[in-house]
Amino acid sequence: MAHGYQIIQWTPFKKRYDAALLLGVIVFIGAYLITALAFAPPGESALPIQVALRALGAAAFALLTLVLLIGPLARLSPRFLPLLYNRRHLGVTCFLLALAHAALVVLWYHGFSDLNPFISLLASNPRYDSIQGFPFESLGVVALLILFVMAATSHDFWNNILGPNMWKALHMMVYWAYALIVAHVLLGAVQGEKSPLYAIVVGASAALVVLSHIVAGTREAARDAKATDAETNGWLRVGSPSDIPDSQAQIVTPPQGERIGVFRDGMRIYAISNVCRHQGGPLGEGRIIDGCVTCPWHGFQYRPQDGKAPAPFTEKVAVYRTRIEAGVVFVHPDPVTNGDEVAPSIIAGAQP
Numbered sequence: 001m002a003h004g005y006q007i008i009q010w011t012p013f014k015k016r017y018d019a020a021l022l023l024g025v026i027v028f029i030g031a032y033l034i035t036a037l038a039f040a041p042p043g044e045s046a047l048p049i050q051v052a053l054r055a056l057g058a059a060a061f062a063l064l065t066l067v068l069l070i071g072p073l074a075r076l077s078p079r080f081l082p083l084l085y086n087r088r089h090l091g092v093t094c095f096l097l098a099l100a101h102a103a104l105v106v107l108w109y110h111g112f113s114d115l116n117p118f119i120s121l122l123a124s125n126p127r128y129d130s131i132q133g134f135p136f137e138s139l140g141v142v143a144l145l146i147l148f149v150m151a152a153t154s155h156d157f158w159n160n161i162l163g164p165n166m167w168k169a170l171h172m173m174v175y176w177a178y179a180l181i182v183a184h185v186l187l188g189a190v191q192g193e194k195s196p197l198y199a200i201v202v203g204a205s206a207a208l209v210v211l212s213h214i215v216a217g218t219r220e221a222a223r224d225a226k227a228t229d230a231e232t233n234g235w236l237r238v239g240s241p242s243d244i245p246d247s248q249a250q251i252v253t254p255p256q257g258e259r260i261g262v263f264r265d266g267m268r269i270y271a272i273s274n275v276c277r278h279q280g281g282p283l284g285e286g287r288i289i290d291g292c293v294t295c296p297w298h299g300f301q302y303r304p305q306d307g308k309a310p311a312p313f314t315e316k317v318a319v320y321r322t323r324i325e326a327g328v329v330f331v332h333p334d335p336v337t338n339g340d341e342v343a344p345s346i347i348a349g350a351q352p
Contacts, residue, residue, distance in 0.1 A: 254333030
């Protein structure tokens with residue numbers, strides 16, 4: 001966690017993460033340039049600047065595809081969580097690549113026009129009624145503006161100013177940006193290609209993003225339905241205490257409201273909201289570290305007994321009552337709203 005919006009120190013993990021990101025971008029662009037220039041079809045010549053702007057655009061598209069895949073992959077397997085920790089770095093890098101791509105396009109194709117280059121970009125082709133001749137540049141401009149807003153508001157300062165819900169809603173616009181970029185490529189670069197390879201790669205990438213979200217959503221919906229069915233006299237059945245790994249949680253879903261993470265801390269059972277106040281991360285998929293539930297996304301922490309973040313932080317999430325009957329853990333779906341601590345249930349069977 002960062003307090004007071006200070007510059008976050010580059011930990012060894014962040015350094016490795018960003019080094020791998022930078023190396024991956026360099027290798028991708030280098031491979032694209034070498035392949036495009038060395039294996040150009042006979043009789044066709046490509047200028048280096050034209051290949052460079054395409055390489056930058058392809059790198060931005062590939063990186064945005066990866067950004068959209070990380071979420072569902074992390075839902076399906078915790079092995080992908082390390083990619084999620086600094087996903088914003090990927091998003092900002094994607095924007096910078098897209099910006100460089102747009103700058104080269106404006107410079108090369110519209111920089112020598114008598115009109116202002118930006119006016120020329122938007123006014124040079126008004127054929128909005130044609131599919132083959134559609135002014136795909138306008139789609140790219142709108143997508144770039146969305147990526148700019150997301151990159152500009154990626155810092156926790158804006159998360160705090162806008163609030164987690166508004167911030168997340170704003171950043172969900174990334175899906176609109178991706179759809180616009182897919183259309184931008186299919187109506188633009190693909191139209192001038194004799195080989196179907198570009199269209200296949202773009203279509204397969206978009207299909208993979210959609211499929212991964214469907215699979216992850218279906219899995220979570222099935223888990224939610226199973227949890228919702230296990231209700232007894234208003235209390236949700238969680239299961240045996242031994243089914244909850246120490247320092248970890250089982251996630252249950254009430255008929256109404258947010259999911260609940262039911263944690264075991266040694267012989268104590270706590271229940272806390274599954275939604276982190278930072279970026280809506282799944283607290284129930286985190287661990288209890290130093291006595292606090294720690295979000296697996298960015299490490300924000302909350303005390304399980306009252307849902308409050310340790311000082312000097314002020315964030316707070318809801319907590320819930322638990323009980324153990326006949327060796328079975330139950331949680332009540334109504335959150336405790338008065339801010340008091342909630343006593344844990346004791347696995348030994350005696351109520352605290």
